[in-house]
Amino acid sequence: MTRKKYGYLLALLPFFVVALMYEIIPLSMVLIKSFLPDEGGSFTLVNYKIIFTKLLYQRSIYNSMKISLISSLAGILIAVIGAKAAHAIKGRGKVSFMLILNMVSNFAGIPLAFAYMILLGNEGVLVHMGHYLGIASLEKFQLYTSFGMSIVYIYFQIPLATLLLIPSFDALKKEWSESAQLLGGTHSLYWRKIAIPVLMPEILGTFCILFANALAAYATVYALMMSDFPLLPVEIASNYVGEIQTRPGLGGALSVVMMSIIAVMITLSNILIKKLQKGVSRRG
Amino acid sequence: MDKTKKYERIWILIIMIYLLIPLAITMVYSMFQKWTKVLPEKFSLSGYGAVFSDKLFLYAVIRSIVMCIIPIAVTTVIVLLALFVAFVYFPGLKKFIQMICMIPYSIQGVILSVSILSFYVSVNNIFSNRYMMLCGAYCVIILPYMFQGIYNGMNAIEMSTLMESAQMLGAGGMYAFFRVIVPNIATSIFVSALLAMGIIFGDYVLVRNLTGTAFENMQIYLYQIMKTDSVKASAVFVIIMMITFCITAAVFSLKGKERIGHHKKRGRK
Amino acid sequence: MKKRKVISLLAMFMGIAVFSTACGQTAQTQEGADTSKTAQNSDAVSTAASNVSSAGNASNAGSASNSIDLNSMTLDQITQKAKEDKEVDSVGMPDSWANWGQTWKDINSKYGITHNDSDMSSTEELQMFKTEGKNATKDIGDVGQAFGPQAVSQDLVLSYKTSHWDSVPDWAKDKDGKWMIAYTGATTFLVNTDLVKTPPTSWADMEKGDYKVAIGDINGGTAQAAVIASAYAFGGSLDNLDPAFTFWTKLAKAKRISTLDVKQQNFQTGEVPVGVIWSFTAIPYKNAITQYHLKATIPSDGSILSGYASVINKYAPHPYAAALAREYIFSDAGESNLASSGAIPTRTDVKIPKNIQDATFSTADYQKSVPMKDTNAYEAACKKVVSRWQDEILPLLGQ
Numbered sequence: 001m002t003r004k005k006y007g008y009l010l011a012l013l014p015f016f017v018v019a020l021m022y023e024i025i026p027l028s029m030v031l032i033k034s035f036l037p038d039e040g041g042s043f044t045l046v047n048y049k050i051i052f053t054k055l056l057y058q059r060s061i062y063n064s065m066k067i068s069l070i071s072s073l074a075g076i077l078i079a080v081i082g083a084k085a086a087h088a089i090k091g092r093g094k095v096s097f098m099l100i101l102n103m104v105s106n107f108a109g110i111p112l113a114f115a116y117m118i119l120l121g122n123e124g125v126l127v128h129m130g131h132y133l134g135i136a137s138l139e140k141f142q143l144y145t146s147f148g149m150s151i152v153y154i155y156f157q158i159p160l161a162t163l164l165l166i167p168s169f170d171a172l173k174k175e176w177s178e179s180a181q182l183l184g185g186t187h188s189l190y191w192r193k194i195a196i197p198v199l200m201p202e203i204l205g206t207f208c209i210l211f212a213n214a215l216a217a218y219a220t221v222y223a224l225m226m227s228d229f230p231l232l233p234v235e236i237a238s239n240y241v242g243e244i245q246t247r248p249g250l251g252g253a254l255s256v257v258m259m260s261i262i263a264v265m266i267t268l269s270n271i272l273i274k275k276l277q278k279g280v281s282r283r284g
Numbered sequence: 285m286d287k288t289k290k291y292e293r294i295w296i297l298i299i300m301i302y303l304l305i306p307l308a309i310t311m312v313y314s315m316f317q318k319w320t321k322v323l324p325e326k327f328s329l330s331g332y333g334a335v336f337s338d339k340l341f342l343y344a345v346i347r348s349i350v351m352c353i354i355p356i357a358v359t360t361v362i363v364l365l366a367l368f369v370a371f372v373y374f375p376g377l378k379k380f381i382q383m384i385c386m387i388p389y390s391i392q393g394v395i396l397s398v399s400i401l402s403f404y405v406s407v408n409n410i411f412s413n414r415y416m417m418l419c420g421a422y423c424v425i426i427l428p429y430m431f432q433g434i435y436n437g438m439n440a441i442e443m444s445t446l447m448e449s450a451q452m453l454g455a456g457g458m459y460a461f462f463r464v465i466v467p468n469i470a471t472s473i474f475v476s477a478l479l480a481m482g483i484i485f486g487d488y489v490l491v492r493n494l495t496g497t498a499f500e501n502m503q504i505y506l507y508q509i510m511k512t513d514s515v516k517a518s519a520v521f522v523i524i525m526m527i528t529f530c531i532t533a534a535v536f537s538l539k540g541k542e543r544i545g546h547h548k549k550r551g552r553k
Numbered sequence: 554m555k556k557r558k559v560i561s562l563l564a565m566f567m568g569i570a571v572f573s574t575a576c577g578q579t580a581q582t583q584e585g586a587d588t589s590k591t592a593q594n595s596d597a598v599s600t601a602a603s604n605v606s607s608a609g610n611a612s613n614a615g616s617a618s619n620s621i622d623l624n625s626m627t628l629d630q631i632t633q634k635a636k637e638d639k640e641v642d643s644v645g646m647p648d649s650w651a652n653w654g655q656t657w658k659d660i661n662s663k664y665g666i667t668h669n670d671s672d673m674s675s676t677e678e679l680q681m682f683k684t685e686g687k688n689a690t691k692d693i694g695d696v697g698q699a700f701g702p703q704a705v706s707q708d709l710v711l712s713y714k715t716s717h718w719d720s721v722p723d724w725a726k727d728k729d730g731k732w733m734i735a736y737t738g739a740t741t742f743l744v745n746t747d748l749v750k751t752p753p754t755s756w757a758d759m760e761k762g763d764y765k766v767a768i769g770d771i772n773g774g775t776a777q778a779a780v781i782a783s784a785y786a787f788g789g790s791l792d793n794l795d796p797a798f799t800f801w802t803k804l805a806k807a808k809r810i811s812t813l814d815v816k817q818q819n820f821q822t823g824e825v826p827v828g829v830i831w832s833f834t835a836i837p838y839k840n841a842i843t844q845y846h847l848k849a850t851i852p853s854d855g856s857i858l859s860g861y862a863s864v865i866n867k868y869a870p871h872p873y874a875a876a877l878a879r880e881y882i883f884s885d886a887g888e889s890n891l892a893s894s895g896a897i898p899t900r901t902d903v904k905i906p907k908n909i910q911d912a913t914f915s916t917a918d919y920q921k922s923v924p925m926k927d928t929n930a931y932e933a934a935c936k937k938v939v940s941r942w943q944d945e946i947l948p949l950l951g952q
Contacts, residue, residue, distance in 0.1 A: 008369045012377070015366035018358065019384050019427070022420035026399035027387065056943045082299050085292035095536055097296050098475075103529045104303045106482040109503070110510065111521045114818070115306035118313055122765065122811075123748070123823040125309065125319070144812050158303065163479060164432055167472045171440030202436050209432055212386065219488065226770040228812040228950045236395060238772045248398075255395050259387065266386060270379070318844045401684055414690075492671065511649055511672075512841065514818040 034252030047253035057254070060230035063146065065261065067231070068214035070150050075157030076207045082158070083165040084191070087172065098166065105159035113223035116143060116152050149221055149229065156220070157210050164209065168202040200276045204269040212262045232258050307525060314518035331519035341520065344505035345527065351501060352484045355422035356430075356477050363430045364473075368461055371443045385431035388424050396421055397493035414495045421490050426480035433479070437472025441465070478532055485528065623713040623865075623876045624730065631880070632664065634873035640667045641874035644678040644694040649817065649841075651736060651833040651861075652894030653695075659890070660881055666874050674773060675700045682709040682866050689868040692875035697774045698925070699932040701732035701862040711865040713876045717883040717900060724926050725860065725899040735882050736896035737860035738831035739851050739914070739922040740782040743815075743838060746846045748826045755854045756786035759827070760800060767811035767825045771942045775815065777935040778859055779829040780942065785923055786855025791934040798945055805949040812950060817841060831859075836895035836913050849895070851914060856922040859931075860899065 037044050051057045086094050107115075119126050120143045130138025142148055172195055180190040196203075218233040227238050232254060239251030314331050316324035335341050363385075370377040388396070400417050443465065450460035466473075488503040500508075502524055510517035623631065635641075641660075647670050648654030657668040673681065675696035682689065682704075696704065704710045705727055714730035725734035742759075744752040753759040759766060768779040780797050787796030804810050813819045815828040817838045823845055830838075835849035863882060865875045881887045888898035892905045895913040905916060925931045 008373050011365040011369045015362040015381070018362055018420070018423055022400060022424040023384065023387060023427070026396060026403055029399050029403060030395060056947060059948065078299065081295055085295040085299075088289055088292040089296065093293065093296065097300065099529065099532055099536060100300050100303065102475075102478050102482065102532045103525055104307065105479060106486050106525070106528050107307060108486055109488065110507065111310065112306065114510075114514070114518070114822075115310045117819075117822060117824055118309050118319070119306060121822070121824045122826075155303070155306070158299065160479070162299075163475055164436065167433070167475060168436050168440060170471070202439065205432060205436070208386070209428060212428075223814070225812040226814055227772055228810075228947060230947060238770075251395070262386065263383075266383075398684075508647075510818055511647065511816060514821050517818070 030252045030255050032252075033248050034250075034256050036249050047249045048257075050250060051253055051257060056230055057235060060232050060235045061257065061261075063230055064215055064232040064258075067146065067150055067153055068211050071153035071157050071214045072207055072210035074150075074154045075161050075210050076203065078154075078158050079161030079165050079206070080196075080203065082162040083169045086162075086166050087169040098163065101159040101163050105156070105163065108156045108217075109219035110223045112152065112156060113220050116148075116155075117224070120148065120151075144225060146229070149225065152220060152224070153214050153217065156217075157214065160213060161206050161210050164206045165199075165202065168199055172198070197276060201273045204273055208262075208266050208269050211265050215258060215262060307522075310518045311522045314515055314522055317515065331513075331516045332523075334516050335519050335523060340500065340505060341523075344500045344502045345524075347500065348485055348502040351418070351422065352481050354419055355426060355484065356480050358419075359423045359426050359430050359480070360434075360473060360477060363427070363434055364466070367431070367434055367438055368465065371438050372447055382431065382435070385427045388427050396424070397490045401494055418490060418494045421494060422484055422487070425487070425490070426483055429479045429483065430476045433472040433476025434469060437469030438465075440472075441468045474535060478535065481531075482528065485524070621711060621872050623711060623872065628716055628880065631873050631876050635666060635871075635877035636664055638666065638871035638874035640669070641871050641878050642690060642692050643668065643670045643878075644681060644691045645673050645675065646670050646693070646695045647672040649834070649837055650695075651738070651896045652837060652890050655890045655893075656878075656882060656887055659886060660878060663881075664877065666877070678864075679704055679707070679709060682864075682868075683707060685868070687868050689866050689870055691866055692869040692871045693866065693878055694864045695861045696732075696864055698734055698860045698862050699928045699935070701727060701734070701864065702928060704864050705729075705731045709864070709867055711867050711869065711872060711875075713865055713879055715876075715880045715883045717880075720900045720902045721883070722899060722901055732862040732864050733879070733883070734860040734862045734899050735888070736833065736891040736898055737858045737924070738833040738896050739858050739919055740778060740856040741830055741832045741835040741895070742850045742852055743820060743828045743830055743835045744848045744850065745820065745823060745826045746848050748823060748845070752848055752850065753827065753852070754850050755852045756783050756800070757854055759852075760803070762827075763809070764826045765809050765811040766804060767813050767815050767819070767828045769815040769828075769830075771939055774859075774935070775830055775834075777938045778831075778857055780938045781925075781931075781934055782829075782852070782855045782857045784855070785857065786852065791925075791927075791930050794934065794937060794941065797938075798941055801942075801946055802949070805946050810946070810950060820845070820847065832895035832897075832914060832919075833891065834895075836893075849914075851918045851921065853921060858897070858919070858922045858924040 034047055035043050035045070037046050082097075086097055118124060120141050121127070122143075124141075124143070126138050127141060130136070130141070143152075176194055177187075177190050180194060181187075185193075216233055218237060221229065221231060222234055222237070225234075227234055236251050236254045236258070239247045239254065312324060313319060315327060315329060317326035317328050317330075318324065366381055367378075370381055400421050404417055446464055446468070447460055450464045455463070485502060487501075488507060491501050491504055502520075506517055506520050506524070509520055626634075643653075646653045646657075648657065650672075653670075657670075660666050661668065671691070678691075678694040678696055679700060681691055682694070685691070710731045712727075712730045715733070718726075718730065721733060727733070742753060746752055749762070749764045751758070751762065753762055768776040770776055771780075780794070780801065781791065783800055784790065784794050784797035787800055789796040801810070811825055813825050815825065815830050815834075819825045820828060820838055821842050821844055832849070832851065839847045839849050863879050865872065865879065869875050882891075883900065885903065888900055888903045889906070889909070892898055892903075893909050893913065897919055898905070910916065
């Protein structure tokens with residue numbers, strides 16, 4: 001029995017091989033390079049020192065985290081509402097909803113930036129409409145600010161999160177809601193006390209994905225703000241593809257910082273899941 | 285219950301409209317020559333005409349689709365196998381696999397492409413082939429999506445119970461896996477695969493850095509056109525969306541027939 | 554307990570694998586650096602020998618370890634071999650930049666050579682040459698003039714003087730012909746006259762306006778040139794950028810800096826009312842955009858001239874096609890194509906014909922611009938521009 005069990009480890013092999021070749025090794029190279037100064041030399045922490053002392057990089061870390069948190073929270077909220085709604089209606093409506101979600105999840109990068117420019121940019125359609133109808137908030141809307149960016153980020157978070165959550169909502173057993181009703185509970189009680197806690201692991205997991213997705217988003221925000229809005233991925237890219245010189249050490253260090261932030265977020269959410277799981281037994 | 289259903293329908297409608305507005309705008313933009321005020325002027329489908337008569341566009345579409353198939357297939361298989369073993373036999377490995385799968389989020393785009401390129405280009409064997417590098421890079425990029433979808437799916441069904449019952453009825457490990465578990469998480473797999481396809485379709489940086497713009501996939505074609513004529517580029521984009529929609533619809537309708545069968549079976553209990 | 558053992562075993566295995574590959578990789582790169590140095594030394598001696606051998610295996614140019622000597626071949630020989638190459642792959646030479654589109658079309662119709670381009674910044678182009686090394690996929694590039702010397706010092710390029718060598722001034726070429734500047738451009742304002750009622754003709758005008766101004770990505774050469782040009786307008790120079798930053802800080806505080814890129818599509822949608830670009834991109838954009846009326850002006854108080862250098866990849870897979878391309882670029886027809894985009898040809902014996910002057914800018918307009926001949930000083934100034942912009946202007950933007 002034990003030999004057979006270890007035999008199953010072989011099934012893990014292809015996964016690890018692919019991950020090693022195309023993820024772990026390039027990653028380690030980035031990590032190693034981050035400890036080498038750009039001018040040549042040996043092990044040093046100077047890249048990290050630059051990151052934590054230069055205002056530009058401090059700002060980018062702050063901005064990245066702010067926008068990612070805001071857009072992920074908003075995204076997950078809307079996604080929970082959407083997935084719950086999709087769970088309630090079945091059949092045709094649900095299928096077309098998922099179809100649209102899937103189609104729209106491809107809508108990112110420059111096309112998305114361009115669409116928002118036409119909508120809400122300086123000469124945007126909605127801006128002109130606001131001007132004619134006298135709606136000040138539309139007329140004065142500034143797309144090229146952190147607020148405008150958040151709006152655009154939320155847009156591409158929604159389809160991703162909803163699509164990931166719909167299968168989890170589908171797994172909620174009908175018996176649970178029925179027993180809750182039989183015992184005299186209301187609809188909202190069922191959702192608050194039973195369904196959402198059960199779904200918490202998946203919701204938190206999806207939140208982490210949203211966070212990482214927002215943190216690493218580059219093409220869309222670059223198209224709208226170029227390098228003028230300090231964000232981590234923009235700074236990383238400009239260290240690799242600037243006009244003056246490439247600084248792989250600094251870029252590598254910034255990448256390590258970004259990865260650490262995501263790692264911290266994942267750890268926090270895992271701790272949260274464990275705490276919540278204490279009271280909930282899924283196999284009941 | 286019907287009242288709640290109405291509310292739910294309204295929510296879904298609101299979300300769908302919000303998501304479709306930018307797409308609709310792009311479509312309208314592609315159909316008019318000039319849009320400087322509230323209403324567009326000069327209706328013309330010349331953008332679409334130019335796109336359809338452009339052979340490069342067709343090649344770009346085909347290239348994109350071809351580039352999707354291998355990475356999605358490979359990643360699905362390896363993640364399924366790995367998570368299967370992790371869930372049933374070594375639950376401790378789950379977190380380890382999750383860590384590996386979440387990493388690609390932070391090394392997207394420029395970093396991944398530059399590091400893969402610089403590492404493999406000097407190795408003079410099959411791995412330095414550009415398309416191999418691109419394939420590998422794509423496999424890694426879609427790992428998080430495939431992982432999360434399959435993980436959610438496996439969490440939702442009770443794997444050990446199912447496996448035990450299957451084994452009690454005489455099925456071997458692998459057989460039980462493929463015939464029992466996989467069909468149950470098929471939804472998740474399909475959803476993740478479609479998401480992954482979207483990612484690969486939308487990729488620009490990896491193709492540009494690894495294979496160069498000589499290998500024109502859809503995004504590169506789009507960006508080249510965008511530089512010269514944004515109306516034509518919008519037309520291209522609308523067409524891309526339509527294609528995605530059709531492929532997804534086809535996949536869903538195939539699956540839908542399966543699922544209706546499942547529902548009926550469950551109903552009898 | 555067993556699970557822990559398994560996990561630790563796996564972790565150890567992966568750790569060993571990672572470190573051994575990492576060490577192996579660094580050793581490899583060190584070796585690679587050494588061999589390229591020795592190759593350089595033996596170049597001079599083996600040039601004669603490689604001539605014979607390279608003539609024999611023109612199609613395997615990528616695998617030749619010594620660089621090809623293009624200068625000892627006649628133009629006919631090169632044309633012949635270029636036709637055999639059949640295609641040329643460029644970096645950073647897209648159709649819309651300085652009217653390369655016309656040049657590539659001409660080369661195709663005249664010699665039957667097809668063309669592909671990957672648009673990248675100058676740094677990316679040299680990076681690509683360097684990373685790809687012997688497995689190169691790119692033949693020819695166009696880099697900012699500050700990058701020519703860099704390309705030579707990193708030994709990334711081939712030498713080819715073209716038949717117009719003598720008419721190119723000394724400041725526009727490397728002494729061995731490893732880079733040659735075919736054109737320069739002047740800082741230009743591209744203004745959307747439908748949206749801007751008082752189009753600026755100088756930086757002083759711009760200061761008084763109320764419209765938004767875009768210069769593009771500060772990490773790019775175009776934006777850096779714009780800031781340096783503004784320095785000259787307000788009494789500064791390459792060494793003194795303070796007047797420039799006073800001006801841009803004022804604009805930033807008034808929320809008049811647009812963060813969009815100065816690409817054609819952003820002018821086309823009207824999102825960028827005023828952009829600061831080069832004369833050889835302003836004219837093509839102006840001609841291509843039908844949605845608005847655009848006007849291209851060279852600012853009268855501050856404009857600089859900067860050029861772009863043609864570089865041929867040392868390990869180019871189609872070196873003869875690349876050489877022929879460079880030859881065509883410097884020919885009368887090529888320089889004329891450049892001129893019609895608003896670029897100034899560097900060849901001293903080429904005069905821009907009057908009809909092209911009327912459609913773009915007169916030579917009198919160009920005279921106002923300050924040429925950037927000292928590449929080291931210019932490069933240093935660009936670096937200062939980027940770091941000062943990040944420290945002083947960025948915090949005021951996008952809030």
